[in-house]
Amino acid sequence: MTLDGTNSYILTAPGASGVVVVDPGPLQERHLGELAAAGSVELILITHHHGDHTDGSARLHQLTGAPVRAALPAFCHGAQALHDGEIIQAGGLTLEVLATPGHTSDSLCFVVTDPLARDSFGQGAGTVVLTGDTILGSGSTVICHPDGKLGDYLDSLAALRRRGARVNGAGVTGPVAGAGVAALPGHGPVLGDIAAAAQAYEEHRAVRIAEVRNAVELLASIGTAEPTAAQVAAIVYKDVPEHLQGAAYLSVEAQLLYLRG
Numbered sequence: 001m002t003l004d005g006t007n008s009y010i011l012t013a014p015g016a017s018g019v020v021v022v023d024p025g026p027l028q029e030r031h032l033g034e035l036a037a038a039g040s041v042e043l044i045l046i047t048h049h050h051g052d053h054t055d056g057s058a059r060l061h062q063l064t065g066a067p068v069r070a071a072l073p074a075f076c077h078g079a080q081a082l083h084d085g086e087i088i089q090a091g092g093l094t095l096e097v098l099a100t101p102g103h104t105s106d107s108l109c110f111v112v113t114d115p116l117a118r119d120s121f122g123q124g125a126g127t128v129v130l131t132g133d134t135i136l137g138s139g140s141t142v143i144c145h146p147d148g149k150l151g152d153y154l155d156s157l158a159a160l161r162r163r164g165a166r167v168n169g170a171g172v173t174g175p176v177a178g179a180g181v182a183a184l185p186g187h188g189p190v191l192g193d194i195a196a197a198a199q200a201y202e203e204h205r206a207v208r209i210a211e212v213r214n215a216v217e218l219l220a221s222i223g224t225a226e227p228t229a230a231q232v233a234a235i236v237y238k239d240v241p242e243h244l245q246g247a248a249y250l251s252v253e254a255q256l257l258y259l260r261g
Helices: 030-034 059-065 150-169 194-221 229-236 242-260
Strands: 009-011 016-021 042-046 087-090 095-098 108-113 128-132 181-186
Touching: 030 059, 042 059, 042 087, 059 108, 095 150, 128 150, 150 242, 181 194, 194 229, 194 242, 229 242
Parallel strands: 016 042, 128 181
Antiparallel strands: 009 016, 087 095, 095 108, 108 128
16 A cells, blocks of 8 residues: 555755655654654654554654644644645745645645756746655555545646646756656655646546446446445456455545545
């Protein structure tokens, strides 16, 4: 479920005195010690409440004294909850909070910009988006029904696609010259263009929704008027490994609810 594990990010601008940590990850002392030793930790940010992102946050707060901020107050330590559109100055960087519900209701992304960086057009460069589990480095994201909702997720993907396209269109690039705005996911490798990644996710979801609709119609044709998620998953996700079937059921539940709506 976590691919190669959870990605923790340490953010700082060149010459800045402090750092920002995003998603401390699980409660692993060696890992948390490395994060604490990476610099003077000013702030700890959380993309969403799942334990593989948050279980180590209270301990990192103890180690560094840095406040922990998340969308949900229960996952904050020494600070208030984050809100959509909030602008944060930390680690010499500007961070914008984007509410991107879908995977979970509290999922956030963070748009991070080095205000001193400039591209050849004089525009602000060095913009990246930390996407948590909204966009992964490989594979697709689970919609964690009933907390996560597919309609919300599709809206979030569209917002990320537009954000990436708007920045690219202004001549602003990501950390690699000529590249799009990079997506830094909670799991898996960095993606070079968030607009392209979001569009690919939208296209994948459209295919899955059509497959679920077809499976429901097939089951109805043989007398199953209200199919279960397991029955639909057996048709749509028949090639998914056994250990991921639970995730497939959650996604089917979310898709069935979306289609009923």
